[in-house]
Amino acid sequence: MAKLLNDKGHGFNTYPPSKGIAAAGGVSGMAEHSFNAAVGDEVERLLKGKLTTYGAQPSNRADVSLATRIANYNAQYQSDHTSIGMSHHGNAGASSVRGFGVFYWHTSANGKKLAQMVLAEYKKEFPGYPIWGTGLFPCVPGTWTDFYLVRETAAPFVLIEWEFFTNHAARKLMLTVDYRKRCGRVAAKAACNWYGIKFEESQPVVAPKPVVKPAAPKPVTKPKEEPKVDKPIPAWKVEYNRQSVLAKKLGFTDGTRPTENTSREESGVIAARVFEAVLKELKE
Numbered sequence: 326m327a328k329l330l331n332d333k334g335h336g337f338n339t340y341p342p343s344k345g346i347a348a349a350g351g352v353s354g355m356a357e358h359s360f361n362a363a364v365g366d367e368v369e370r371l372l373k374g375k376l377t378t379y380g381a382q383p384s385n386r387a388d389v390s391l392a393t394r395i396a397n398y399n400a401q402y403q404s405d406h407t408s409i410g411m412s413h414h415g416n417a418g419a420s421s422v423r424g425f426g427v428f429y430w431h432t433s434a435n436g437k438k439l440a441q442m443v444l445a446e447y448k449k450e451f452p453g454y455p456i457w458g459t460g461l462f463p464c465v466p467g468t469w470t471d472f473y474l475v476r477e478t479a480a481p482f483v484l485i486e487w488e489f490f491t492n493h494a495a496r497k498l499m500l501t502v503d504y505r506k507r508c509g510r511v512a513a514k515a516a517c518n519w520y521g522i523k524f525e526e527s528q529p530v531v532a533p534k535p536v537v538k539p540a541a542p543k544p545v546t547k548p549k550e551e552p553k554v555d556k557p558i559p560a561w562k563v564e565y566n567r568q569s570v571l572a573k574k575l576g577f578t579d580g581t582r583p584t585e586n587t588s589r590e591e592s593g594v595i596a597a598r599v600f601e602a603v604l605k606e607l608k609e
């Protein structure tokens with residue numbers, strides 16, 4: 326079911342006696358398994374939620390035999406034929422030799438393709454860093470490159486020698502958390518490239534500092550509301566209103582159409598009503 330068979334090189338009991346180096350050249354010693362495990366762990370961390378990973382060699386545990394690892398990897402491959410694999414290592418050689426290299430089975434076109442993708446990502450991540458030879462090594466039967474793990478693992482499989490721990494400058498680099506994490510990123514990116522998955526490392530969102538202090542935004546001014554003060558009623562209107570109320574009360578007008586002109590007929594009716602009202606007043 327796993328997509329990436331993520332092999333962490335060796336178990337912790339491999340150094341001592343071998344797979345490591347004591348302090349030399351002013352640089353601390355290093356157990357290869359600690360480097361391999363750190364890279365493999367970072368690959369796992371980065372691929373969480375993107376690709377399923379499986380490692381037959383757990384970090385900081387006793388060495389699992391290659392035969393057992395191969396059997397487990399092939400069982401994974403049987404359940405998912407789209408699986409690929411990587412085994413992480415530190416290289417050993419003459420103290421003057423250094424650089425990055427990837428091994429693939431010589432007849433495996435997919436293995437070679439995967440190796441090329443890992444190398445390309447390494448060059449992108451570490452431009453100008455030493456590459457061992459061309460950086461690509463076919464594993465050929467009957468030669469020193471005939472690696473058991475690469476030969477017997479059914480999935481397209483690469484063995485990555487990230488650098489030479491026997492070179493003091495390279496070991497100084499390999500001892501850093503930064504290099505280990507970046508190697509993990511190279512492998513995780515290559516795996517994502519293989520499957521066409523976009524690799525996005527989640528990083529804390531930090532707002533970039535503006536170079537120029539932005540001008541303070543213009544304050545949004547509310548349109549001034551007119552103070553609600555009753556407009557003074559002109560004197561003529563006061564008198565007009567008083568008279569119309571009175572006229573209506575007295576029955577001179579019916580209160581309708583107060584602003585319209587009065588016809589001669591209506592004026593006559595009003596005059597008659599006024600006359601009657603005056604008479605009524607006089608009688609009482």
Ligand SMILES: [Zn+2]
Pocket residue numbers: 334335344357413414415
């Ligand atoms: Zn190794």
